[in-house]
Amino acid sequence: MAAQTENQIELTQDPSSVYFLHPSDNTGMKLVNTPFDGTSYGNWKRSMVIGLTTKNKMSFVDGTLIKPVLTDHKYKFWSRCNSMITGWIITALDPQIAASILYVDTARAIWLDLEERFGQASxxxxxxxxxxxxxxxxxxxxxxxxxxxxxxxxxxxxxxxxxxxxxxxxxxxxxxxxxxxxxxxxxxxxxxxxxxxxxxxxxxxxxxxxxxPTLQQVYRMLLQEQRHKEISKLTVQEPVAFAGQNNFRQFPNTGYQGLPKFNRTFSAGKFNSGTGSTGFQQRKINYFCDHCKIPGHSKERCFKLIGYPPGFKTNQQRKFAACTTTDTTDESQSIKESSDNGDGSQSSNIYVE
Structure with missing residues (x-):
């Protein structure tokens, strides 16, 4: 008698036994997320099979476990598990469908009833x-x-x-x-x-x-092709964005912005592309004397302040000579004057790339 009681205790506490129930198991447990409402029975059945198999209770509904007789010591364990599985199935059904199987005795009978009503392919x-x-x-x-x-x-x-x-x-x-x-x-x-x-x-x-090839193999090939296209788009976009940042930058001390890189030279106030054609006209670099208000020289070289040199022409002759001077001579003189810092050192304000 003691050996039989010990065998029964081991049967209910062994996780590998079909009669084992975890302390957290209850009749309100949901084995599927969406209750069955009469549509997509195949999907619902598959989800229930996975849940019952995980709980090691699939034998109660597929007919592989025979119901013990009333005098068998396993009957009460079977009855307990059967009621638990019946509660799981009812919880996984729509209330209207659940009401139609509420009084069915066994989980196996409920499973067959649902299969007969919804499982037949039409x-x-x-x-x-x-x-x-x-x-x-x-x-x-x-x-x-x-x-x-x-x-x-x-x-x-x-x-x-x-x-x-x-x-x-x-x-x-x-x-x-x-x-x-x-x-x-x-x-x-x-x-x-x-x-x-x-x-x-x-x-x-x-x-x-x-x-x-199989459909799965073709699917993998298409995924690789899709990733390759995405990588190619990124590879093309990055150099374009980088070129845009370089082409529209500010050149120091010139005010020049924008155009793409090429051989840029400045000559007589003009911008040349290096290809023989002339680009945009750069504004002439003029110097304005704050003392005499005459452009073309700085205050430090104004003759009215530092004195006229010997043999200097009259004012009328000087104005006439200034009008006949070429742009190249004026700007060369202006650039030369601007490059002299007054201490013998020279600096260039024109940057050519």
């Missing part, structure tokens, strides 16, 4: 899924979004209408693999037809192959 369901596929095209979608939408519908179709399997003993024809390959090739063609022309080169390369 022509209307297959028609809606096939119609949804033909309405999908890549257009502006990313590759992963386009592929995900198609795969979701294809998985639902496979769940409602799975491919036939060969049941022959020791079969050597591999008919199942051939049918599966045929289905994959058809889906690959549809995937390529609905793809945008941005990947036309990749599509042509795939169609020229002797043996068509």
């Amino acid at each position: 022509s209307a369901q297959l028609y809606a899924l096939e119609q949804g596929i033909f309405q999908i095209s890549q257009d502006t979608l990313a590759i992963f979004e386009y592929y995900t939408q198609l795969k979701k519908i294809w998985d639902e179709i496979d769940n409602l209408k799975p491919l036939p399997k060969c049941e022959c003993a020791q079969c050597t024809c591999n008919i199942t693999q051939k049918v599966l390959k045929l289905q994959q090739d058809q889906r690959l063609m549809f995937f390529l037809m609905k793809m945008s022309n941005e990947f036309a080169n990749v599509r042509s390369h795939i169609l020229m192959m002797d043996t068509l």
Whole structure:
């Protein structure tokens, strides 16, 4: 008797046992995020199978665990687990659907009832899924979004209408693999037809192959091509932005901005491009005397302050000579005067790149 009691305690406390229940388990626990409302039964069933398998309770609904007789010592453990699983299923259903199975005794019976009502594939369901596929095209979608939408519908179709399997003993024809390959090739063609022309080169390369790759392999190829295009765009944009920053910079002490780099020379107040053609006209560099108010010299070289040199012409002759002086001589004299700092040193205010 003591050995039997010890065996029962170990059975309920062993995590590997189907009768084990964690202290945190309760009937209100949600195994799926979205309750089943009568649509997409295949997706809901798949989520429930994952949850029940994780809890090691799938045998209670798939029929692999037989209900113990009332006199069996395992009956109370089975009854406890059955009630817990029934609560999980009810919580995962819409209230209206849950009300219709509330008085069903076992979790297995509930599972079969839902399968009978919602699990049978109908022509209307297959028609809606096939119609949804033909309405999908890549257009502006990313590759992963386009592929995900198609795969979701294809998985639902496979769940409602799975491919036939060969049941022959020791079969050597591999008919199942051939049918599966045929289905994959058809889906690959549809995937390529609905793809945008941005990947036309990749599509042509795939169609020229002797043996068509799988849909997953093509998906990876397109992802690599998409990343390559993104990197190429960034590589092209960076030099353009860098050139724009260099071409529109301020040259020191000249006021010159803007134009692209080339051989720039200044001659007689003119800007030359170095190609034989003359660019824009640079404003003449004039010097203005604050004392006599006459341009062409600075205050430090004004003859009225430092004295006239011997043989200096009269004022009328000086004005006439100034009018006949070339622009080159005036600016050369002006630049020479501006370069003299008064202490014997010279500095240039013109920067040529």
